[in-house]
Amino acid sequence: MGDGIALRDSKEMTLERAISNHTTDGQQVILGGVGHYNRPAAAVRELLRQGRRDLEIFSSPISGYDVDLLIGAGAVRRIWTNMNFDYLGMAPNFRHRVLRGEFEAVVCDEATLFGGLRATIEGLPYHPVRSILGSDVVKASPIAEEYVGPTGDRLVAIKALQPQVAILHAQEGDRYGNLRYAGSAFLDLTMAKASDVVIATVDRLVPHASFIADPKRTDVPGFLVTAVVEVPFGAHPCASQGRYLIDERHLDQYMTAAHASAVEGSDDPAFDHYLKTFVHEPVDHFTYLERAAGIAHLHALSRAATPEVDL
Numbered sequence: 001m002g003d004g005i006a007l008r009d010s011k012e013m014t015l016e017r018a019i020s021n022h023t024t025d026g027q028q029v030i031l032g033g034v035g036h037y038n039r040p041a042a043a044v045r046e047l048l049r050q051g052r053r054d055l056e057i058f059s060s061p062i063s064g065y066d067v068d069l070l071i072g073a074g075a076v077r078r079i080w081t082n083m084n085f086d087y088l089g090m091a092p093n094f095r096h097r098v099l100r101g102e103f104e105a106v107v108c109d110e111a112t113l114f115g116g117l118r119a120t121i122e123g124l125p126y127h128p129v130r131s132i133l134g135s136d137v138v139k140a141s142p143i144a145e146e147y148v149g150p151t152g153d154r155l156v157a158i159k160a161l162q163p164q165v166a167i168l169h170a171q172e173g174d175r176y177g178n179l180r181y182a183g184s185a186f187l188d189l190t191m192a193k194a195s196d197v198v199i200a201t202v203d204r205l206v207p208h209a210s211f212i213a214d215p216k217r218t219d220v221p222g223f224l225v226t227a228v229v230e231v232p233f234g235a236h237p238c239a240s241q242g243r244y245l246i247d248e249r250h251l252d253q254y255m256t257a258a259h260a261s262a263v264e265g266s267d268d269p270a271f272d273h274y275l276k277t278f279v280h281e282p283v284d285h286f287t288y289l290e291r292a293a294g295i296a297h298l299h300a301l302s303r304a305a306t307p308e309v310d311l
Contacts, residue, residue, distance in 0.1 A: 115158030182242030
C-alpha cells in the first residue's frame with residue numbers, strides 16, 4: 001500500500017461488460033478521436049453486436065468509419081457531426097441514407113460542438129463563440145443564436161450539450177482509467193468532462209506506476225473515466241497515433257460494400273454481408289482482427305507507424 005493504490009477500485013473490464021453495463025438504446029453517445037484517428041471502432045462494433053438502437057450520436061468533426069457503420073446498421077436516429085472519409089472519398093452510408101431521410105443530420109462544426117460541451121462543463125446554459133459569425137452554421141444549427149454581449153461584441157451563444165456516454169480510444173491507460181495519448185487528444189478531454197459516463201478503450205494497459213512517474217503526460221485523468229478496456233488495435237481500421245496506420249485496404253472493402261447496398265433501389269446484400277462477417281459473427285475482437293486484416297498486415301501497419309521501434 002506504499003502508493004495507496006490498494007484503496008482504489010480497478011475500472012478495468014471487458015469490452016462486452018463495459019458496453020452492456022453502461023449503454024442502452026436511445027442514448028446520446030459522443031465518440032472521440034477525429035477523422036481517421038483514435039476512433040473507438042471496436043467499441044462501436046460492440047454496440048452493434050449488443051443490438052443498440054435509436055442512438056443520438058455526437059462526434060468530433062470530421063467523423064468517418066465508426067459513425068458511418070452505425071448509420072449503415074440502422075442504429076442511429078440523429079447525428080451531430082460533419083462526415084467524410086477524408087482523401088478516400090465521401091462517407092457512403094451517410095451520403096446515400098441521409099438523402100432518403102433514414103436519420104436526422106444536424107449541422108454541427110467543431111466550434112459548435114466545443115461550445116456546447118464547454119457550456120455543460122461550466123454549468124452555464126450557453127457558451128459564447130465568435131469564429132462562426134457570418135456563417136450558415138449559425139442559421140442552420142438549432143443550438144446556435146447570435147447575440148450582442150454586455151460589452152457590445154457580436155457573439156454566438158451555443159446551448160449546452162450533455163452526452164450521456166462518451167466512448168474514447170487512447171494509446172495507453174492504467175486500470176484506474178488514467179489515459180495517455182501518443183499525439184493529440186483532440187476533444188477527448190472536453191468530451192470526458194461533459195459526459196455522465198466515459199468508456200475508454202486503449203491499445204495497451206500499463207502499470208499505474210508509469211503514470212505516477214510522469215504525471216504531466218496524463219491526458220485524461222482516471223476520475224473522469226467509468227470503464228477502461230484493453231483492446232489492441234481497438235481503433236482498426238482507423239489509425240491509433242504512434243501505434244498503427246489507417247488500414248486503407250479494409251476501408252476500401254467497407255466503402256465498396258456500403259456504396260453497393262446504400263444506393264436507392266439497391267437490393268445488393270454486400271453491406272449486410274460486411275456486418276455479418278466483421279460485426280456479428282466474430283466471437284471476440286481478435287477474431288475480428290484476423291478476419292479484417294491478419295497478423296502480417298497488422299504488423300505492417302504498426303511498423304509503418306513506428307519505424308524506429310523494434311517490435
